[in-house]
Amino acid sequence: MADFAAMQEAVIKGNLGEATRLTQEALDGGTAPAAIVNEGLIPGMLVVGERFKNNEYYVPEVLIAARAMKGAMALVQPHLKEGDIEPLGTVAIGTVQGDLHDIGKNLVAMMLEGAGYKIVDLGVDVSPEKFIDAVQSQGVTVIALSALLTTTMPSIGKTIEALNAAGLREKVTVIIGGAPVTEAYRKEVGADAYAPDAGSAVEALKGLAA
Amino acid sequence: MAVSPRELLHAALHRQPTARTPWVPYVGCHGGRLIGRSAEEYLRSAELIAYGVATAAQRYRADGVPVVFDLQIEAEALGCELAWSEENPPAVISHPLARGTQLADLAVPTAESGRLPIVLDAIRQARRQVGDEVSLFGLITGPFTLALHLLGPDIFMQMFDQPEQIQALMQFTQEVGRAVAALYIEAGCDVIAVVDPMTSQISPGHFEEFVTAPARAIFADLRQRGVPGCFFVCGDAQRNLGKMAECGPEAVFVDEQIDLVAMGEIARQHNVAFGGNIPLTTVMLFGSQDDNRRAARACLDQGGATGFILAPGCDIPYAVPPENLAAIAEVVHGEHSGVVAAGASTAVEVELPDYATLGHVQVDIFTLDSAACAPCQYMVAAVEKILPEFADKVQWNELKLKSPETVALMGAVGVTSIPSIAIDGEVAFSSLIPELRVLRDAVRDKLSAKSLI
Structure with a gap:
């Protein structure tokens, strides 16, 4: 029987060596790969999200936890079969056109990945066309838009308009965030969710799915 | 003898009335x-x-102004590439230490490095134009933010993996800070602000491990030069504010994510002055002149009379309408008595309901205006989220601090911070947005005390 509690703890503490060692042991001992993910790694990452939201964890703690999670996932991945893990959705994430800031966006991507979403990271300064292309060609179900500056924030609205014009708006959930973004702005541009920080991004998406 | 704006500012920085x-x-x-x-x-x-x-100092009737608010000056001088834009300060787009440059290869900038000649010349010219009556702030990039510029986001993991290397890097950025501050002082700045927004992203433990010693060295140096040093942070640095005050600055300046009343407490405990925190986007950029007057008034009331300096939350966005800043100046100079806020003497009398006999529980949310104040908005949202489950047993109101009646009511209930939630006339949550579970329990307690559930 694999020690899921220890596995969770290794992710929570961001202990890469311990997370990969326990994962490899569990695989060698015949534990189902899906169980390792669903009962060991993901619950650990959820605790990390919770702590980040409660200001007990900060960016560095989240980053090393995500690294431990990723390292362990890399070991499990080859053993997973189709349908082993229920995909929560595929998120195309990017900092909007004109904006070059990537720290917040990367953090949200890591949190969502840790929570079980598939991530298509489109990078920074992403045009509306690139988001549309991702929806059309990569099975994207969620668009996550980040803007750090008041001057680039309008690109969020433009991207949503472009999705509308392309007839794709109904196909995707749109979540937005970044320093100047507010709930009032979300309403104004017609996004589905607004997350004030990376921890609540996961919660906001799950809330919409429920 | 008349007190000049600069003398006034220095007095406040030294906690004098x-x-x-x-x-x-x-x-x-x-x-x-x-x-x-x-x-x-x-x-x-x-x-x-x-x-x-000079134009800003005159038009906004400032007691002090920064000469340049650009946290990329030192980074650029040390080899970071910048991307420029029309309406924002430039952004750092490459990190030399992540691209093979060694820390030992970097040299502390001089008066000739990067844009420093421009900044130094600007300080000298600005001093000539504004005279000695207005303070000129020299803003240096804080040691942690500069370290992040030089190394990139890898710094966060290396704080765990290679703490000695990050400490060595912080030692270097501290030396840069001291050297640049000395140049700015020599050119004519009479206050130095150490601006370190990225420290809001690390824990108090990491702050102490990596930031405290370098920041102390910078502030000790300033003290020796007889120049007040201020510590600026933007972002939710709530848990690090005490640590910042312990680094020996004359004052700590915060943005709108920090509750000024709570900041005032911390400042008094540590015997530092403090400043802030008019909301940049919601009020200064998008608000009306009245919104700006109200926000300024609220900050003045929350900050109190001693050791407080009114300032925006952070670097003023490019496109803020100058009329909004002029409106704030009116409040500062006592020319706009029509503005209502806590503490204003109003003749309005209010009578509180007899809560015990109400057939429901009354939840009142005191806000500036939930549409224009992010914490207010979250607090209202929290209440909206839990209340449907109690149906008509609970009634709620958002009381916007915009009328003499609301101000009087706020005083009667004993609300001291915005936003706050009062349940049946008792302040239950002040400035911090409660977790839904905690809020729900507080409402339930009142309901069961009244035998409504």
Whole structure:
């Protein structure tokens, strides 16, 4: 029987060596790969999200936890079969056109990945066309838009308009965030969710799915 | 003898009582907007900066102004590449230490490095234009933010993996800070602000491990030079505020994510002055002149009369309408008595309901205006989220601090911070947004005390 509690703890503490060692042991001992993910790694990452939201964890703690999670996932991945893990959705994430800031966006991507979403990271300064292309060609179900500056924030609205014009708006959930973004702005541009920080991004998406 | 704006500001920085609260509009690239130039043109020209600073000091009737608000000056001088834009300060887009440059290869910038000649010339010209009566703030990039510029986001993991290397890097950025501060002082700045927004992203433990010693060294150096040092942070640095105050600055300045009343407590405990925190986007950029007057009034009331300096939350966005800043100046100079806020003497009498006999529980949310104040908005949202489950057993109201009646009611209930939630006339949550579970329990307690559930 694999020690899921220890596995969770290794992710929570961001202990890469311990997370990969326990994962490899569990695989060698015949534990189902899906169980390792669903009962060991993901619950650990959820605790990390919770702590980040409660200001007990900060960016560095989240980053090393995500690294431990990723390292362990890399070991499990080859053993997973189709349908082993229920995909929560595929998120195309990017900092909007004109904006070059990537720290917040990367953090949200890591949190969502840790929570079980598939991530298509489109990078920074992403045009509306690139988001549309991702929806059309990569099975994207969620668009996550980040803007750090008041001057680039309008690109969020433009991207949503472009999705509308392309007839794709109904196909995707749109979540937005970044320093100047507010709930009032979300309403104004017609996004589905607004997350004030990376921890609540996961919660906001799950809330919409429920 | 008349007290000059600069003397007023220095008195407040030293926690001495002042006839009115001093005001420091952080005019950075907004100075370009003020004189009709792009941020890039502005931040690359000593003449334009000096002209923008002098124009701002006069038009906004400032007690002090920063000469340049650009946290990329030192980074650029040390080899970071910048991307420029029309309406923002430049952004760092490459990190030399992540691209093979060694720390030992970096040398502390001199008066000749990067844009430092422009900044130094701007300080000298601005000093000539504004005279000695107005304070000029020299803003240096804080040691942690500069370290992040040099190394990139890898710094966060290396804090765990290779703490000694990060400490060595912080030692270097501290030396850079001291050297640049000395140049700014020599050119004519009479206050230095250490601006370290990225420290809001690390825990108090990491702050102490990596930031405390370098920051202390910078502030000790300033103290020796007889120049007040201020510590600026933008972002939710709530848990690090005490640590910041312990580094030995004369004052700590915070943005709108920090509750000024709570900041005031911390400042008094540590015997430092403090400043802030008019909301940048919701109020200054998008608000009306009245919104700005109200926000300024609220900050003045929350900050109190001693050791407080009124300032924006952070670097003023380029496109803020100058009328909004002028409106704040009216409040600072006591010319707008029509503004209502806590503490204003109003003759309005209010009578509180007899809560015990109400057939429901009454939840009142005191806000500036939930549409224009992020914490207010979250607090209202929290209440909206839990209340449907109680149906008509609970009634709620958002009381916007916009009328004499609301102000009087706020006083009667005993609300001291905005936003706050009062349940049946008792302040239950002050400035911090409660977790839904906690809020739900508090409402349930009242309901069961009244035998409504």
